Amino acid sequence: xxxxxxxxxxxxxxxxxxxxxxxxxxxxxxxxxxxxxxxxxxxxxxxxxxxxxxxxxxxxxxxxxxxxxxxxxxxxxxxxxxxxxxxxxxxxxxxxxxxxxxxxxxxxxxxxxxxxxxxxxxxxxxxxxxxxxxxxxxxxxxxxxxxxxxxxxxxxxxxxxxxxxxxxxxxxxxxx
Numbered sequence: 001x002x003x004x005x006x007x008x009x010x011x012x013x014x015x016x017x018x019x020x021x022x023x024x025x026x027x028x029x030x031x032x033x034x035x036x037x038x039x040x041x042x043x044x045x046x047x048x049x050x051x052x053x054x055x056x057x058x059x060x061x062x063x064x065x066x067x068x069x070x071x072x073x074x075x076x077x078x079x080x081x082x083x084x085x086x087x088x089x090x091x092x093x094x095x096x097x098x099x100x101x102x103x104x105x106x107x108x109x110x111x112x113x114x115x116x117x118x119x120x121x122x123x124x125x126x127x128x129x130x131x132x133x134x135x136x137x138x139x140x141x142x143x144x145x146x147x148x149x150x151x152x153x154x155x156x157x158x159x160x161x162x163x164x165x166x167x168x169x170x171x172x173x174x175x176x
Contacts, residue, residue: 005076007032010061015104016068016166017051018138022082022114023075023089025147033058034071039148042110045156049163070104074117081149082113090117099135107138108162111145128158130165141165 006024019042027037035042036058047055052067064071075089095118099107109115112123119126119133119140131140141162144155 003076006079007034007073007076009076009098010034010064010069010071011098011102012065012070013102014068015065015070015102017106017108017162018070018072018099018102018104019064019108019110020071020114021073021110022117023073023085024079026080028058029079031058034061035146037148041146041148041154041156045146045159049156049160051163051166070102072098074114082111092118092120096135099138103136104138106141106162106166107135108141108143110143111147111150112142113145115140115142128155129161 006029011018021034024034025037025040028034030036043056043058046052051069056063061071072095074092074095075085078085078089109118112126112128115121115126115131116123119131126142128142128144131142133140142158143162144150144153144158146154
């Protein structure tokens, strides 16, 4: 399937988790790899919390399928910091159709901004952790952003909660 995506999704059926960012950052766009900027905590955190057996490099992102994980972004056609993204680049209905098609067990937003764009709620009222909403059978989970620009809001315990929920197959309440 041909798309106008800046970086293709890493998706298939029967995934455990699909990680969903807001949009590619500048360095990720330049390298054509997810979470590629030095200092981004995505790849190190996956290894630290036990979701991957070792730290993958950003260029190894297609290997996520081997672990039962996928990758996408809310915005697939623009890149940059959240504050630089143009108006109208988010299409929650198309995004929802994509998730309904693949039906991962968990859709994990890697920032409150990504969750906000789908849920239509202000970032300030979104809690970390498992959400009440679902997309079909996919549970929604909100993680703290691994971006270096969001370091002051970093919460590795939220990522550990996702790893525990995945391993234990237990529903967990949102983390305040």
